[in-house]
Amino acid sequence: EIVLTQSPATLSLSPGERATLSCRASQSVSSYLAWYQQKPGQAPRLLIYDASNRATGIPARFSGSGSGTDFTLTISSLEPEDFAVYYCQQRSNWPQYTFGQGTKLEIK
């Protein structure tokens, strides 16, 4: 099983700041990594797929990068609605999809 480790567990920032979230895979997943945003009481929402492609309707302030084992989700300038939990997910080991444990982005 491919294990995804996200860091940090919690990130405290203010609106307008830049957020950098990391996801590390236990073995190479090539570029087959996605990012999701989840707000309390809601289902996850697909933000980024295949490491760097924004999903439909996702604002340009969200960007993804990386390949192999190290990936980054960047939010260029935080909006109030961006404070949520973020999960990475791999599809390299299809169909044994796995998710990271999440990074909580909270308001400082």
Place this chain on the structure above:
Amino acid sequence: QVTLRESGPALVKPTQTLTLTCTFSGFSLSTSGMCVSWIRQPPGKALEWLALIDWDDDKYYSTSLKTRLTISKDTSKNQVVLTMTNMDPVDTATYYCARMASGSGRSNNFDYWGQGTLVTVSS
């Protein structure tokens, strides 16, 4: 517009079998590349992928849970059903169904989700 909705019991007893139904609209599971998955999330914890069924009726299961899971579809009703046997309190979670559109030019990830249904396992 694509929508999915989960339905099923909110409470099951240990050792019972859980049956969940995902009713969807806005796409057809007979269209090449379309898939529906079940994913769960224990309270306060991370997401766990459970099972997937595709347009060709191929079925895939989590290695750790495959002996307990069965996924099926009724294309005419736009429904996907998941059964999980021998339920235990550790299976308490919100269960989501999600669409995946696979193939070239598609996201190949879970692009639409239902709102989830909380299942509690308790005697």
